[in-house]
Amino acid sequence: MPVIVLTDKYLVESQVSIESFETSRMKIERGNLITGQYQGTGEYMKYELTETGVSPRALPSTKGAIIRANADEYDEFGFTSEDPMMTVSMIQKRQKKLAFLAKELEEKKIETTKLYGPEKATATIVSWGGTKGPIREALKLLKRDGVVANYLQIIYLHPFPVERVKKVLNNTSKAIVVEHNRTSQLSSLIREYLLRDADYTILKYDGRPFSPAYLVAKVKEVL
Amino acid sequence: MVTLKDLATPIKSNWCPGCGNYGILTAVKGALVELGLEREQVALVSGIGCHGKMVNYVNVNGFHGIHGRVLPIATGIKLANPELMVIGFAGDADQYDEGWDHFCHAMRRNIDMTLIVHDNQTLGLTTGQTTATSLQGFKSKSTPFGSVTPPLNPIAHALVSNGTFVARGFAGDPRHLQSLIVEAVRHRGFGYIDVFQPCVTFNYLNTYQWFRERVYKLDEQGHDYTDRQKALEKSFEWGERIPIGIFYKEERLTYLDTLPHIKGKSLAKLPVENVNVVTIIETMK
Numbered sequence: 473m474p475v476i477v478l479t480d481k482y483l484v485e486s487q488v489s490i491e492s493f494e495t496s497r498m499k500i501e502r503g504n505l506i507t508g509q510y511q512g513t514g515e516y517m518k519y520e521l522t523e524t525g526v527s528p529r530a531l532p533s534t535k536g537a538i539i540r541a542n543a544d545e546y547d548e549f550g551f552t553s554e555d556p557m558m559t560v561s562m563i564q565k566r567q568k569k570l571a572f573l574a575k576e577l578e579e580k581k582i583e584t585t586k587l588y589g590p591e592k593a594t595a596t597i598v599s600w601g602g603t604k605g606p607i608r609e610a611l612k613l614l615k616r617d618g619v620v621a622n623y624l625q626i627i628y629l630h631p632f633p634v635e636r637v638k639k640v641l642n643n644t645s646k647a648i649v650v651e652h653n654r655t656s657q658l659s660s661l662i663r664e665y666l667l668r669d670a671d672y673t674i675l676k677y678d679g680r681p682f683s684p685a686y687l688v689a690k691v692k693e694v695l
Numbered sequence: 696m697v698t699l700k701d702l703a704t705p706i707k708s709n710w711c712p713g714c715g716n717y718g719i720l721t722a723v724k725g726a727l728v729e730l731g732l733e734r735e736q737v738a739l740v741s742g743i744g745c746h747g748k749m750v751n752y753v754n755v756n757g758f759h760g761i762h763g764r765v766l767p768i769a770t771g772i773k774l775a776n777p778e779l780m781v782i783g784f785a786g787d788a789d790q791y792d793e794g795w796d797h798f799c800h801a802m803r804r805n806i807d808m809t810l811i812v813h814d815n816q817t818l819g820l821t822t823g824q825t826t827a828t829s830l831q832g833f834k835s836k837s838t839p840f841g842s843v844t845p846p847l848n849p850i851a852h853a854l855v856s857n858g859t860f861v862a863r864g865f866a867g868d869p870r871h872l873q874s875l876i877v878e879a880v881r882h883r884g885f886g887y888i889d890v891f892q893p894c895v896t897f898n899y900l901n902t903y904q905w906f907r908e909r910v911y912k913l914d915e916q917g918h919d920y921t922d923r924q925k926a927l928e929k930s931f932e933w934g935e936r937i938p939i940g941i942f943y944k945e946e947r948l949t950y951l952d953t954l955p956h957i958k959g960k961s962l963a964k965l966p967v968e969n970v971n972v973v974t975i976i977e978t979m980k
Contacts, residue, residue, distance in 0.1 A: 495972040502968070531963055532738050532756045533778050542750055542759040551706050552751050552759075 480652065482681040483602040504528045510536035517548040521561055525568025574631040584633035587640060589615075589622030595691060596644035598637070598670065600626040600658060602681070603650055609684035614691060621691065626658065632665045646671045648691060653677055696731045697755075699724055706751045715892030715903075716745060718866030719813060720752055723782070725869070726876035727755070730780075738779045740769040742794070744786030745820045746813035746892075763793025766801045766810065773808050776963040777951055780880060781808040788818045791827035791849055798849070801885055802856035807949045809879045809886040812849070813866075815894035816901050823897030833900060849889050850930040854923060854943055859884040861926065861943045865910050866892040867903045871939070878941065884949050891939070906937070913940035920944045 506528055510516050516537035520527040527548075530537035540550025545562060547553040553562075577584055589611055597607055607623050614621045624640045626633065641647050641662075649659045649670040654677045659670045672694040676682055702724045710716045727737060737755040741747040743762035750757025756779070760768040769783040790798055790812050801810070817835060818824040824837035828849065832841040853861045860882040864872035872890065879886025891910070893903045918940070919925055926943035951958055 492973060492976050496969065500967045500970065531776075532772070533735055533776055533961075533963070535735055538734055538754060538756055540750060540757045542757060550757070551704065552748065 480602045481679070482652075502529075506530040506534055506537065508535075510534055515549060518550045519546060519548045519562065519565070521548060521565055523568075524572040525565045525570075526572060570631055577628065577631070584626075584628040585636045585640070586625040586627060587622060588625065590620060591622075592643050593620050593622040594644070595619065595621040595646045595648055595695060596640060597621065597623040597648050597650050597687075597691070598626065598641075598658065598662070599623070599650040600629060601652075603652065606682040606684050606687055607650060610687035610691070613684055613688045617688070617692075619691070619695065629658075629661065632661055634665045637662065638666055641666065641668070646694065648672045648674060648694060650674045650682065650687065651676075652682075697727055697734050699728055701734060702727060702754050704752055704754045708752060709748065710745060711896045713895040714745070715815060715866035715890075715894065716749075716813060718869045718872065719746075719784075719811065719890055719892060720749065722864070722866075722869040722872035722876055723749070723811070724753060725873040726880065727753070729873065729877050730880055732780060736778070736780050738769075738772050738781050739784065740765050740772065740781065741784040742786060742789035743820070744789050744813070744818070745894075746784050746786045746789070747820075749784045763789055763795075763797065765789065766794060766797035769808055769810075770801065770804075770806050773806050774951070774957075774962070776961045777807070777959075778961050782876075782880070783808065783810045785810065785812050786819075787812060787814040787816060787828045788824075788826040791847060795827070799852060799856040802853050802858040802887070804950045805857075805859050805884045805947055807884055807951065809876070809882075810888070811876065811879075812887075812889045813892045814849070814889050815892045815898055816846075817894050817898045819894045819897050823894075830900065835897070848930060850942055851927060853887050854927050854930060858887055858943065859945050859947050860886040860941070861930075862886075862888045862941045863939045864888050864890045865906055865939050866890055867906060868910075868939075871912065875941065878944075882944065884947060909935065909937045910939045911936055913938045913942065918942075 504526055510530055516530055518527060518539050530539055532539050542550050543552035545553050545559050547558050588608060599607055604625055611621055611623055647670050649656055651658050654675060656673045656675055659673055662668065662670055674690045734755045739750050739753060739755060739757045741749045741759050742765040747759055750759050758768055765783040765785040769781050772779060773781045785794065814828055816826060816828045818826055823835050825833055825835045825842045828846045829842050831845045834841050850861060850863060860879055862875050862879065864875045875888050879888055891906050893901060913929065918929060920941045920943050923943055929938050929942055932938055
C-alpha cells in the first residue's frame with residue numbers, strides 16, 4: 473500500500489540538535505515487492521485480486537512485468553474499466569487492505585497508540601501529530617502542580633485503534649482532545665468509533681503552535 | 696524486441712471513428728518496433744483528454760496522470776529510473792493551457808525524454824470548447840461568437856525556451872510522424888513534437904482536408920534545423936502554408952548529465968533495506 477507522510481508546519485519549522493544515533497536497527501520493509509524478474513504465469517497484474525487485498529508489487533522496468541497506473545477505476549491489469557462488477561471488486565479490494573493492515577498491526581504488536589503518564593488519571597489529553605512535544609512538557613508542569621494527568625498519543629488514526637482508545641478513556645474522568653484545527657476532527661473520529669463525545673476540546677487555529685504553559689492553563693480551566 | 700502484435704491490448708478503443716489519435720497511435724507503435732525496444736523498457740505517461748487513453752492501447756508500462764501534469768510525472772519517472780525510455784502524451788488544453796509552465800521549464804531542463812502533444816485545437820473530451828491553440832474566431836461551446844484571442848505559438852515558445860528538439864507532425868501522415876518520433880526518442884535530450892490531430896467531431900474548422908491543403912515538409916524545402924533563428928522564422932509560418940518536420944535540433948547536456956552524483960544510477964533500484972545514516976554523518980564530523 474503506498475504511504476504518504478503528512479507533516480505539519482510546527483514540525484517542519486522546528487530545529488533541534490540531537491546526538492548521532494544508530495539507524496541500522498530501523499528496517500525499511502518494502503512488503504510484497506517483486507525483485508529481479510517476474511516469474512508468474514501469464515501477464516503480471518498490478519491490481520491482482522487477492523485474499524488480503526494486497527497485490528504483489530513490481531517496479532517499472534522489472535523484467536517480464538508491465539505496470540499500469542490508470543484511471544479512476546481499472547481491472548486487474550490496470551486497464552481503464554467501467555464494468556460495475558469490476559468497480560465493486562476493486563472497492564472491496566481496497567477495503568480488504570485496511571482490514572489486513574489492522575490485523576497485522578495487532579499481530580505484530582505495533583504501537584497504534586502510546587500512553588504517557590499513569591494508567592489512571594483525572595484528565596487524559598488525547599491528541600495526534602506534532603502536538604506531542606508541548607503536551608509532554610505540559611504533563612510535567614501539571615504533575616508539579618499536583619494534577620494527575622496523562623496523555624494518549626494516537627499514532628494510527630486509520631484504521632482507528634478502537635479498543636485501545638476505549639480502554640484509556642474508560643479510565644479517566646475527563647477526556648480532553650487537543651488539536652490544531654477548528655472542528656476537532658479527532659473528536660469526530662472518537663464519536664464515530666466509540667459512540668461518545670470528548671469531554672472537552674482545546675483547539676488552536678491561529679497558525680501558532682501550542683505552548684506548554686498555554687496547555688496547562690487551559691487544562692486547569694476545564695478541571 | 697517488441698513486435699506490433701506484442702503492443703496490442705484487449706481494450707476496445709472509445710475514440711471516434713476517424714479521430715486523429717489513431718494516426719498518432721499507429722505512429723507510436725511503429726516507432727517502438729522500429730526502435731527495437733523491449734516492452735518493460737518503455738514508460739508512457741498521459742494526461743487528461745481523449746489522448747489520455749493512449750496508455751490503454753499500447754501494451755507497455757503506462758501512467759495516466761492529472762490535467763496538465765504529464766511532464767512532472769514523466770520527469771519524476773526519468774529521474775528515478777533513467778533506464779526507462781519515457782514518452783509523454785498530452786493534449787493541447789492539457790499541455791498548453793493547464794500545464795503551460797511545465798512545458799517551458801521542461802524545454803530548458805532538457806530531460807532525456809519525448810513529449811508528443813495531440814494538438815486538435817479544441818477540448819474534445821469535454822465536447823468542444825476553445826483551447827490555447829484554437830484559432831481566433833473559432834466558434835465553440837465556450838466561445839459561441841468566436842474566440843476573441845489569438846492562439847499561442849507552442850513551437851516558437853519551445854524554441855525560445857531553449858528546447859533542443861522541436862518538431863511538428865500531422866496525424867494524417869503517420870509514416871512521417873513515425874520517423875519524427877524515432878528521431879525524438881533517439882535525440883539525447885528533450886524531444887518535443889506538436890502533432891496536428893484533427894478532431895472529427897468537434898473541430899469543424901481544422902480538418903484533415905484543411906491540413907492536407909496547407910502542410911509541407913521542412914526537410915523537403917532544405918530547412919537547416921541547426922539554425923535556431925531560421926527555425927524561429929519558420930515557426931511563425933501559418934496560413935496558406937504550414938511547415939511540419941524538425942524545426943530545430945541541437946546537442947546539449949541533459950538534466951541528468953549535470954547531476955554527477957546520480958548519473959548512471961537508477962535510484963529506483965538502489966537498495967533501501969539497510970540504510971545507515973550514521974556513516975554519512977561520520978564523514979561530516
